Amino acid sequence: MSARILIIDDEIKLTRSLAFALRQAGYECLESHGGAVGHKLALKEKPDLVLLDVRMPGVSGIEVLRSLKAELPALPVIVMSALDATQDAVKAVKLGAVDYLGKPFDMDDLLALIETTLSETATLHEQQFFNERRVEDASLLGNSPPMRQLREQVGRAAETGVPCILLQGEIGVGKAVVARDFHLRASGAEAPFVEINCATQSGAQIEAALFGEGGDLPRRGLVEAADGGTLFLHEIEALGPTAQARIMAFLDSGTIRLETGAVLAPSLSLVVASNKDLQACVAAGTFRSDLYLRLAMFPLLMAPLRDRLEDVELLCQSFARDLARTTGQKPVRFSKSALKRLSAYDWPGNVRELKNMVERLTILRPGALIEDTALPDEIQRQHLRSPETIEDKVRSIERDLVLEALQKARGRKGVAADHLGISRHALKRKMQRLDLS
Known part of the structure; x- marks a missing residue:
């Protein structure tokens, strides 16, 4: 035209x-x-x-x-x-x-x-x-069933205004990306987005960081700083007993009491993330059961990259474009043979490992067409997977059905088993066979 x-x-x-x-x-x-x-x-x-x-x-x-x-x-x-x-x-x-x-x-x-x-x-x-x-999707790229479902769940959570989301998944799957995406949808880019890794500080330090401290040099806490926006807590399982109790008290009352005696009522969304099975932490006595139940009101299980390998090509293209813009270089491109190798790799470091690889190639070979021989050794060493068999396809469909049932049941295995028409014990055995923790 x-x-x-x-x-x-x-x-x-x-x-x-x-x-x-x-x-x-x-x-x-x-x-x-x-x-x-x-x-x-x-x-x-x-x-x-x-x-x-x-x-x-x-x-x-x-x-x-x-x-x-x-x-x-x-x-x-x-x-x-x-x-x-x-x-x-x-x-x-x-x-x-x-x-x-x-x-x-x-x-x-x-x-x-x-x-x-x-x-x-x-x-x-x-x-x-x-x-x-990018603002709308916040890099939640992928056309695989797990990613389509994840985007739908995040959008639903933002629309309905759930007060708390629990993100679970392996290291590197992109939990911080999902947290920010939820924040943009629920609160908007102008609202505060406050995040902290609970595993990087001791019990007293993390408690002071979250709720503030008085003294000669008073410091405002992150809960207060997140008023009107989102507070994102990485590795929530690392919180000590006192901090867990104060988080539970805040979720119950909606208020925090400062050392000065003042009481504040910040309005915020809480997003927490864990690399571990929090139910196992509860069973081990290291995490409060009532806090877990409150946090798990809207659980989101994030699939590892090896379970959505069809998204690898799209992620490579997106990262190459973004990193080229950031570094002022031309974006790298990937040959068909390279993409075949990348789509056959297990990605133990998940999306983070993929992004690091694209960044390294962008710096070393800007604008180049990347052949499979230029890929990292660990990717080249992995044998290409044989064509998917009927058994593989059935396993994939079965896995998607179980994941969907668990998402709808918000992680409750008994409810998910009812959705699938099987017993709870049968669901547990099926999850073990499908490598779903």
């Missing part, structure tokens, strides 16, 4: 000759011979580009430009000016015009400027769309 260009100029002969030349060059043209009429036409038709004369009787080009930039900020405008109106043209550029041409001008120069402007605008729109999708 050819681009549409609106010409706003009070010189009728010039407007018509410009329109004729632009149509010959393959563009669609709209014409207006006054500022007020041209402004209305632009709002109605929303052209791809505007050629605007600076000096016109009545409503001037400067006034038209100012209004267009307020109402259609993404619309590119090229101003045209007589030689004695150069100062006005410079003012127009400061107001948002992409460039200006002095009359009389060469038609080839105008066509080149139009082509460049439209190309840059299209690139900008693509980048804006990509950024918007």
Whole structure:
């Protein structure tokens, strides 16, 4: 589809000759011979580009430009000016015009400027769309059943306003990415997102970090700092007994008591993550059962990358594009043989390992086509998997059904067993056989 260009100029002969030349060059043209009429036409038709004369009787080009930039900020405008109106043209550029041409001008120069402007605008729109999708999806990429289900669950949690989410999965599966995605959906990018790894500090330190401390140098706690947004606690299983008790008290009452005696009632969403089986921690006596039950109100089990290998190619492309932009390099590309190798690897470090590999290749071989021989040794050493058998497909379908039942049952095995029409013991044996902890 050819681009549409609106010409706003009070010189009728010039407007018509410009329109004729632009149509010959393959563009669609709209014409207006006054500022007020041209402004209305632009709002109605929303052209791809505007050629605007600076000096016109009545409503001037400067006034038209100012209004267009307020109402259609993404619309590119090229101003045209007589030689004695150069100062006005410079003012127009400061107001948002992409460039200006002095009359009389060469038609080839105008066509080149139009082509460049439209190309840059299209690139900008693509980048804006990509950024918007990134904000919406927060890199939760993948078309595999586990990822589609995860996106659905996160969206449902954000829409319904659940107060707490429990993220479970192996190290490197992307729990922090999911936490931030939930935050963006539930609270928005402007709200505070506060995170801390509970395993990096001692019991007293983590308690002070969460709830603040008084003394000569009082410090505000992270629970208070997350008011209006999201508090994300990594490795929740590492919390000591006192911190667990205070978290439980906050979830029960919605308030925290400071050392000064003041009582605060921060409104926030709590997202917690664990690399371990919290039920096993409860059984071992290292984690409070009542706190686990409260945290597990909305559990999300994140599949390891080896269980969604069909997402590897999409992840590689996304990471290559992002890392190239960050480092100022050209993105690496992957040959079919390389992608075949990558899609056969077990990825013990999960998505984090994949991202690290793409980052290393981006630094060492920017813009290169990566063949399988350039992949890390551990990936090259792994034998390519044989074609999927009927047994493999049945196992995959069975695994997806069990995962779906567990998600719907929010991790409660008895309820999930009822959904599947089997006993709880049969479900446990099935989970062991399918390597589902």
